Amino acid sequence: MASFHKIIVIVGFISLFHSAFSAAQHRSYLRITSQEFTSLPLDIMVQAVISLFAVMWGVLNVAGNLREIQAAAELNATKWDTQLNFPSFYIFNHRGRALAQNYVRSAGKSELENSE
Structure with missing residues (x-):
């Protein structure tokens, strides 16, 4: 089925290119005949719109199913304590330490050097 959608995309692009060329x-x-440009003919506009919708439909079906993006995927693995x-x-x-009544000062680097 995907090859059918790829064919629709290719045919749509060719048709879109053809409408642009037309x-x-x-x-x-109009320049050669010295006429003023008012608008494009209806058949060119219809071809451009139909081919644009065909390309969009084909691309959406070729791309496949979309998956949901989980914004908190990293946070799901972490624990609440380390959040x-x-x-x-x-x-x-x-x-x-100055507010604690039973605080005992630990030996600093200089005191350790003296004890050896």
Whole structure:
């Protein structure tokens, strides 16, 4: 069935090209005969519109079925606990340690060097 739609697309493009060529030929005929251009003949316009719709219909059927785009596909795999986890905002040196009653200062680098 897909080959039928491809044939419709090809025939539609050929017909669309033919209508464009006919429109250009009509304009050059009007210039040669010194007539004023008012509009395209009805048969050229009908051919252009029908071939345009044939191409659109064929392309839609050749493309196949569309799939839904899931915007939250990455978020489905993550757990709720790590949803708002930003490690770059972790702060370990803050004034909370001064408020703790039982805070024991850990050995810094200089104290460790002295103990060895």
